[in-house]
Amino acid sequence: MRTLVIIPAYNEEASLPSTVEELREKAPGADYVIVNDGSGDGTAEVCRAGGYPLLNLPTNLGLAGAFQTGMRYALEQGYDAAMQLDADGQHDPAFIAPMVEKMEREQLDLVLGSRFLTSSRPRSLRMAGNALIEWAVRLTTGQKVTDPTCGMRLYGRRVMTHMAYSPVARPEPDTLALLIRSGARTGEVPVSIRERQAGESYLSLGKSVRYMAQMGMNIFILQWVMEKEKL
């Protein structure tokens, strides 16, 4: 199975080189591409200097648009699977291999990284939101997804088309719920996510609250309205 690692990067010049280095070291031979999401800093220059494969967006599309660019590239290059690896160094590339392995072994369409398969969920505002989304996803899909907001996800061929071409697809729990409802075979792999190493978080408190409201609304209400995907 040919897998592409998609690294969305928005103003990540500080952490990108170490992320790529670690990826090369811990997942040697893995294909990867960086999607520079119209960064205002030296993200593109860092990629050129290091010779990293780069999709350079001329303007900021947001994580969804940036990730989708990577997905389209993966499809057009004939990859069988693609996954998200954040440029900020929070995702440990050591978990790529077990995720790919699980997808191949169990013939899955979606493999989700989860922080809470082996350890229990810590108590914080953000984790309360995570639990709420988990509940919403279980209610609408009948499936337990222990860590629906974790960005480390591996998408198989059958769901890549939706991810790449649907104008409403995004690497978020609402799309996840839609894919599961549409019949995507889903599995989970325990991962650990690190603290941010540099740069600025994209999720301020206000944005987090908005994000929660939107996900709740989408998963609970509009999920029923959306047409299922034909996988």
Added chain:
Amino acid sequence: MSLTMRILLIAGSLLTAFYVLRRVRRSRMRTEDSIFWLSFSLILVLMGLFPGLVTSLAAFMGVISAANLVFLIVIFFLLIKLFLMDQRISALQRQVTETAQTVAVQAVNRVSSGDEKKAANGGQDDTDAGNIRA
């Protein structure tokens, strides 16, 4: 409020809601954009169903007739939408400009560097920009 107006309010907003939901269903509209129209039609339906509410609110606010208050509320909503759309158009305009400029500059590089295209791209071959336009 006259019965005709109530019926118009209810029918109009139900049609709006139906149309919006159909677009969401077919992935023609993002869910976050549908929320405005859905809440808008909900409020119109409520006003059509409970005209007493509108009448007492109008009396409280010193508005002469309930119908006037309905117009006021609708105008208020439309102004908010107009403002949000204005912001969005500005952002889109900036994005289109940036994109067009980038494409133009890249096209010039390509024409003028000819065979040295690869070198000019920093050895990135075509992964850099070529694929995005595909």
